[in-house]
Amino acid sequence: MKLYNTLTKEKEDFQPLVPGEIRMYACGPTVYDLFHIGNARTFMVFDAMRRYFQYRGYKVHFVQNFTDIDDKIINKAKDQGVTSEAISEKFIKEYFKDADSLGIERADVHPKVTENIPEIIEIIRTLQEKGYAYEIQGDVYFDVTGYKDYGRLSKQNLEDLQQGSRVEVDERKKSPLDFVLWKSSKEGEPSWESPWGKGRPGWHIECSAMAKKYLGETIDIHGGGGDLVFPHHENEVAQSEAATGKTFANYWIHVGYLNVNNEKMSKSLGNFFTVRDIRREFDLEVLRFFMLSAHYRNPLNFSKELLISAKSGLERLYHSKENLERLLESGGSPGSSEEEKELVKRLEEYEERFIRKMDDDFNTADGISVIFDLVKDLNTHIGEGTSGETVSRGLELLKRLTGVLGLLEQEEEVLEEEIEALIEQRQEARKNKDYELADEIRDRLQGLGIELKDTPQGVQWRRKS
Numbered sequence: 105m106k107l108y109n110t111l112t113k114e115k116e117d118f119q120p121l122v123p124g125e126i127r128m129y130a131c132g133p134t135v136y137d138l139f140h141i142g143n144a145r146t147f148m149v150f151d152a153m154r155r156y157f158q159y160r161g162y163k164v165h166f167v168q169n170f171t172d173i174d175d176k177i178i179n180k181a182k183d184q185g186v187t188s189e190a191i192s193e194k195f196i197k198e199y200f201k202d203a204d205s206l207g208i209e210r211a212d213v214h215p216k217v218t219e220n221i222p223e224i225i226e227i228i229r230t231l232q233e234k235g236y237a238y239e240i241q242g243d244v245y246f247d248v249t250g251y252k253d254y255g256r257l258s259k260q261n262l263e264d265l266q267q268g269s270r271v272e273v274d275e276r277k278k279s280p281l282d283f284v285l286w287k288s289s290k291e292g293e294p295s296w297e298s299p300w301g302k303g304r305p306g307w308h309i310e311c312s313a314m315a316k317k318y319l320g321e322t323i324d325i326h327g328g329g330g331d332l333v334f335p336h337h338e339n340e341v342a343q344s345e346a347a348t349g350k351t352f353a354n355y356w357i358h359v360g361y362l363n364v365n366n367e368k369m370s371k372s373l374g375n376f377f378t379v380r381d382i383r384r385e386f387d388l389e390v391l392r393f394f395m396l397s398a399h400y401r402n403p404l405n406f407s408k409e410l411l412i413s414a415k416s417g418l419e420r421l422y423h424s425k426e427n428l429e430r431l432l433e434s435g436g437s438p439g440s441s442e443e444e445k446e447l448v449k450r451l452e453e454y455e456e457r458f459i460r461k462m463d464d465d466f467n468t469a470d471g472i473s474v475i476f477d478l479v480k481d482l483n484t485h486i487g488e489g490t491s492g493e494t495v496s497r498g499l500e501l502l503k504r505l506t507g508v509l510g511l512l513e514q515e516e517e518v519l520e521e522e523i524e525a526l527i528e529q530r531q532e533a534r535k536n537k538d539y540e541l542a543d544e545i546r547d548r549l550q551g552l553g554i555e556l557k558d559t560p561q562g563v564q565w566r567r568k569s
């Protein structure tokens with residue numbers, strides 16, 4: 105498998121540290137608002153990558169943090185007269201609602217900064233002890249001139265950076281590029297005790313601390329949106345490598361921007377749509393399909409028109425799947441012809457082609473083209489006369505490949521909701537002593553392949569295998 109590494113600016117052979125296992129960290133959202141679909145692109149790319157790695161047989165350890173302490177959170181809390189925690193807790197819940205509806209699976213750990221303060225303090229202390237950090241009146245800074253590799257990730261040299269940097273407000277720093285590791289707290293702000301007095305962590309240090317705690321000193325993959333290369337990731341590398349003396353991440357992956365009229369979608373520009381804005385008009389799987397139809401490193405322009413055409417593309421995939429399911433239900437004919445044998449052979453080739461494309465720096469755009477080729481072939485060569493086995497192989501393959509991308513998953517979700525609703529109706533009927541209706545609903549559920557079990561904790565259900 106080849107992955108493009110921002111660190112070397114090359115597609116490299118991907119070799120995880122431990123064969124068969126991948127340790128991957130993605131920078132998560134600052135939780136002071138709903139996230140927009142630009143953020144969603146980055147989250148979705150990492151979700152799809154993780155699914156693909158799993159499909160290729162890797163055990164993936166995936167961590168995505170929540171930045172739950174930050175100026176933006178504090179300011180919003182002040183405006184609304186609530187605690188920072190109230191703001192961050194609310195938007196963490198909202199994050200999960202939107203992520204779930206986008207088919208983004210939960211990471212193995214979603215650590216919060218506020219729950220990792222001792223680990224953060226520990227790294228800062230190490231940096232200070234090793235001479236990479238200095239304190240001024242309760243603020244601690246990283247000394248970039250003391251770290252020889254500063255600028256390596258973003259391919260900038262220190263002198264250019266220093267010349268290019270604005271005159272800093274904080275005259276106390278040794279270099280204008282020095283960044284804050286620990287901030288002394290102002291009156292009324294959330295704060296924690298530390299060796300430098302009461303304060304809170306700077307932004308960059310959190311990821312160094314959490315990646316180390318949950319994945320180890322050296323991880324395989326670290327990523328985020330392209331805007332994070334500098335200064336966020338540059339600073340992460342500096343802190344982590346200065347503290348541990350080891351390589352922080354072997355592969356750096358950055359997702360291209362979702363743009364509007366060729367400008368990055370961002371909160372500050374006001375040119376954004378939240379996931380919920382889109383949900384009012386579109387099924388969110390359409391958005392997912394749209395995002396994954398482009399290579400993750402390329403910028404992607406967003407417009408409603410493009411989303412409408414993505415919708416019809418996705419519908420083509422759904423139609424094919426539904427058609428195969430219908431044929432399967434009708435039983436199919438026995439035996440298999442030469443034509444069918446050829447088709448079965450081609451199925452394997454489609455899967456190989458899909459893997460080849462995806463192995464080449466996770467090219468979902470080409471991967472999706474292969475899926476369309478498969479669908480065309482299935483639509484042409486599978487019909488009433490095809491054996492059940494072949495139909496089922498075609499269907500399985502289609503579901504397997506789209507599943508890797510988190511697509512064509514709508515139906516089951518709807519079904520789940522339907523089941524829950526039916527179970528509720530049945531409970532209601534039983535409460536009203538309408539046992540006839542209750543039994544009728546039970547039979548209907550059975551017809552859908554659902555088994556019910558009455559337990560002291562309530563009704564539980566499972567799909568009959």
Ligand SMILES: Nc1ncnc2c1ncn2[C@@H]1O[C@H](COP(=O)(O)OP(=O)(O)OP(=O)(O)O)[C@@H](O)[C@H]1O
Pocket residue numbers: 131132133134135142143144145146147327328329330331332359360361362363368369370371372
């Ligand atoms: N337009 C975009 N396209 C792709 N990824 C993006 C875009 N905007 C932000 N991201 C990514 O989303 C993730 C979450 O970022 P975060 O919550 O810090 O938002 P943000 O960068 O503050 O957004 P904004 O730039 O709109 O203020 C990061 O990995 C970031 O790089």
Ligand SMILES: [Zn+2]
Pocket residue numbers: 130131132311336340
């Ligand atoms: Zn980060």
